[in-house]
């Protein structure tokens with residue numbers, strides 16, 4: 001295995017490594033005191049570093065593994081490449097529904113799927129390359145960074161002094177405390193994208209976004225997938241009606257969902273892994289060739305010298321930050337998965353921008369706060385679930401009177417023609433068009449949600465959406481229909497009576 005765990009060591013992975021951790025890289029000589037030292041070159045670190053350099057700051061960026069972090073190497077990029085290939089297989093399987101015969105059926109060439117992923121990842125890795133960042137004026141240090149004081153950090157035997165620093169060390173797959181799991185061996189997001197052979201039987205532990213996305217993809221490739229979840233519902237963060245639609249689709253793809261179960265232990269049998277469970281008082285066993293764990297993310301806070309730097313942290317919640325993303329050391333900020341509960345690439349990007357503003361420009365009236373962010377997210381199953389803002393239960397818990405409008409996609413022409421299921425659900429503050437939150441279940445829910453996220457960010461309400469022309473036929477028309485429903489709800493019985501009278505009078 002190569003030092004970067006980029007397996008197999010083919011030309012594509014070598015190209016990725018050459019971009020994001022060149023083997024003959026020579027760290028620069030430190031240039032005195034830096035305006036900003038960034039620890040970790042995932043999304044949060046890259047955005048901080050390039051943004052600061054662009055403003056003319058003297059910036060150092062430290063990365064111990066692969067620039068691009070989880071998203072490029074073992075997260076969003078490889079997972080979405082697999083999901084796209086899995087969708088192609090699912091589309092062909094459904095072809096007959098559209099009058100298209102595929103006489104020889106579907107055969108997935110898994111090694112080719114993985115090779116395509118590695119090829120595309122290598123191409124995208126150019127954006128995050130060490131060379132590109134050097135060209136943009138960032139001093140790139142490859143090595144492990146450890147704080148040796150409140151204003152200094154050591155990497156590869158060199159000490160970097162800073163006026164301000166950003167912790168952007170990210171997170172890793174949390175390991176569930178299941179007896180026998182460690183000995184039996186398991187895959188996480190750090191190793192699953194190195195597979196070159198399709199596991200015939202796959203057990204996925206944890207029905208969160210990563211577990212659901214990959215369960216569906218592997219089932220579509222032809223694995224026999226069991227998806228295990230301790231709770232009664234998959235995607236527990238989401239509304240039940242939304243999660244149920246995705247659950248139905250996963251089941252149609254062949255995923256066997258085992259919910260409300262407790263895993264007792266994992267053992268190794270005759271060349272296979274045996275997962276022993278208890279479900280509703282009954283014991284059962286599931287045999288697998290591989291186990292994939294996706295039970296949440298643990299922040300990377302150990303071995304960085306945080307104690308020496310005077311930065312408080314919690315091993316589970318991560319680095320403690322205030323609304324301005326300041327840690328307990330006023331010189332040090334944090335951004336991304338290492339400090340924030342919403343662990344997404346776009347959040348890491350948004351937080352890095354807040355840090356730039358707050359760390360480099362001390363003026364109080366210019367300070368930015370995380371509480372002002374409107375954060376959307378999307379789980380890329382088929383259909384996707386995308387959400388922004390409050391759920392109905394959040395609004396109720398906060399004592400905000402809420403009114404909910406729902407549009408089923410079964411009544412939207414484009415979705416009918418596409419053969420797609422789903423809905424758009426928007427919550428407004430009762431008596432106004434002010435959008436509190438929205439959930440969309442649709443094939444491209446993530447794309448559709450942006451209209452509502454923009455409206456919320458800009459303070460636009462459903463009235464504005466109702467007055468916006470949407471091209472016909474699109475699935476986004478469902479959002480317009482929700483806005484029309486809001487408009488109709490404003491027509492009180494008295495207004496309706498007056499309207500009828502007016503129309504009668506003008507006949």
Ligand SMILES: Cc1cc2nc3c(=O)[nH]c(=O)nc-3n(C[C@H](O)[C@H](O)[C@H](O)COP(=O)(O)OP(=O)(O)OC[C@H]3O[C@@H](n4cnc5c(N)ncnc54)[C@H](O)[C@@H]3O)c2cc1C
Nearest residue numbers: 040042043044064069070071075145170336337343344345
């Ligand atoms: C399978 C999977 C799929 C995902 N899909 C999506 C998606 O579709 N959309 C989305 O928005 N998000 C997705 N995510 C989440 C997304 O990848 C993360 O939220 C994002 O990468 C966080 O960026 P970050 O910069 O905070 O941390 P990371 O990307 O984790 O980067 C942290 C970097 O810090 C480095 N580092 C740590 N300690 C040190 C040290 N002491 N010295 C030097 N370097 C150090 C690490 O090596 C790493 O490169 C996915 C995650 C996974 C696992």
